[in-house]
Amino acid sequence: MQMKEHILDTPPLKRHVVFNPEVAAAFLQLVVPSVKMALSSALRHRCGFFGLLSQMSSSVSHGRVSTVLLSQMRNNSTSPKIKVDLNQSTGVAVLSMQSPPVNSLSLDFLTELCISLEKLEMDRACRGVIITSSQPKVFSAGLDILEMYGKSPERCGEFWRAVQEMWLKMYGSNMVTIAAISGSSPAGGCLMSMTCDYRIMADNPRYTIGLNETLLGIVAPFWFKDTMVNTVGHRTTELALELGLLYSPEEALKIGLVDQVVPQEQLLATATETMTKWLAIPDHARQITKSMMRKPTIDKLTSNREADIKNFVSFITKDSIQKSLHMYLEMLKKRKA
Numbered sequence: 101m102q103m104k105e106h107i108l109d110t111p112p113l114k115r116h117v118v119f120n121p122e123v124a125a126a127f128l129q130l131v132v133p134s135v136k137m138a139l140s141s142a143l144r145h146r147c148g149f150f151g152l153l154s155q156m157s158s159s160v161s162h163g164r165v166s167t168v169l170l171s172q173m174r175n176n177s178t179s180p181k182i183k184v185d186l187n188q189s190t191g192v193a194v195l196s197m198q199s200p201p202v203n204s205l206s207l208d209f210l211t212e213l214c215i216s217l218e219k220l221e222m223d224r225a226c227r228g229v230i231i232t233s234s235q236p237k238v239f240s241a242g243l244d245i246l247e248m249y250g251k252s253p254e255r256c257g258e259f260w261r262a263v264q265e266m267w268l269k270m271y272g273s274n275m276v277t278i279a280a281i282s283g284s285s286p287a288g289g290c291l292m293s294m295t296c297d298y299r300i301m302a303d304n305p306r307y308t309i310g311l312n313e314t315l316l317g318i319v320a321p322f323w324f325k326d327t328m329v330n331t332v333g334h335r336t337t338e339l340a341l342e343l344g345l346l347y348s349p350e351e352a353l354k355i356g357l358v359d360q361v362v363p364q365e366q367l368l369a370t371a372t373e374t375m376t377k378w379l380a381i382p383d384h385a386r387q388i389t390k391s392m393m394r395k396p397t398i399d400k401l402t403s404n405r406e407a408d409i410k411n412f413v414s415f416i417t418k419d420s421i422q423k424s425l426h427m428y429l430e431m432l433k434k435r436k437a
């Protein structure tokens with residue numbers, strides 16, 4: 101489990117240059133994303149300010165900045181993908197995913213999400229987080245398929261490390277986490293929901309939730325599987341994963357994939373009420389209990405992180421898997437037309 105800790109402030113940069121707004125804008129576009137990436141990476145490795153500096157210089161020296169910059173420009177990275185409202189008096193934050201069209205989990209998105217979660221984790225004023233979406237009809241479409249299609253092995257590895265980091269932060273959070281699932285939540289979206297302590301889904305039969313990876317011709321890794329086994333049990337997970345089942349809210353409630361289904365307009369109010377109940381439990385007792393339940397699953401990934409990245413990269417870059425992803429992307433486009 102993560103311990104609350106303090107982040108080192110970076111000292112102000114002193115530069116003696118003549119100010120040119122165009123150069124400054126270009127510089128910011130180039131540097132801000134790499135600082136964000138480096139900060140996230142430094143946080144991941146808990147290596148403090150000097151680690152941060154070295155991450156930044158290695159990003160630049162390996163020419164990664166331009167690749168990251170290009171993909172971020174495509175993803176319209178200037179607008180924040182995560183909005184956090186912390187109510188100081190209740191200690192409850194509402195974290196809204198707001199990355200159109202479907203809150204897909206790109207490297208940028210995951211980086212921003214991890215930074216937001218880390219900040220809340222370290223903020224003593226925050227005891228609970230409600231995770232929801234500002235996008236209509238969708239909680240999250242799961243991993244951004246474009247991050248896994250046509251990308252270099254190096255980039256795939258970087259992406260997968262960020263997916264692992266998101267899971268570690270969410271599944272191991274000391275805070276009470278409640279998913280207010282306001283729309284469809286396939287694959288990685290379902291995983292995010294399952295990392296939370298409690299799940300409430302909006303009652304709309306058009307919404308679906310589940311780990312549907314096999315429908316894309318890909319395989320949910322062991323820690324996706326473990327999270328689902330811990331949530332709904334072994335046999336239900338076996339069926340769900342092999343068939344790539346997506347459940348309606350009512351069906352999800354029946355198998356225990358979500359804990360409550362409520363009318364859409366009551367979703368946030370119900371999540372807030374539920375949070376009050378959870379926060380009535382003394383933090384230390386709840387946190388130790390949560391750790392007791394989840395630590396073995398977390399340890400399994402932390403001790404196999406590099407091997408898991410290697411597996412993912414060699415799997416996802418196979419020609420046959422790339423073909424499956426291509427076909428799935430085409431199917432999504434056709435379905436829309």
Ligand SMILES: CCC/C=C/C(=O)SCCNC(=O)CCNC(=O)[C@H](O)C(C)(C)COP(=O)([O-])OP(=O)([O-])OC[C@H]1O[C@@H](n2cnc3c(N)ncnc32)[C@H](O)[C@@H]1OP(=O)([O-])[O-]
Nearest residue numbers: 201202204241242243244245246284286287288319432436
């Ligand atoms: C080993 C690895 C484990 C993998 C885990 C995963 O999470 S794998 C992930 C498994 N995830 C899935 O299988 C979910 C697939 N997605 C869906 O089923 C639906 O989009 C929906 C039900 C989430 C929302 O329905 P809706 O009618 O509201 O929206 P819409 O369908 O009209 O889409 C709007 C636009 O978004 C695009 N786009 C969508 N998803 C993704 C994505 N993940 N990524 C990137 N792009 C995505 C879509 O192509 C379209 O683009 P366009 O044409 O505008 O350029």
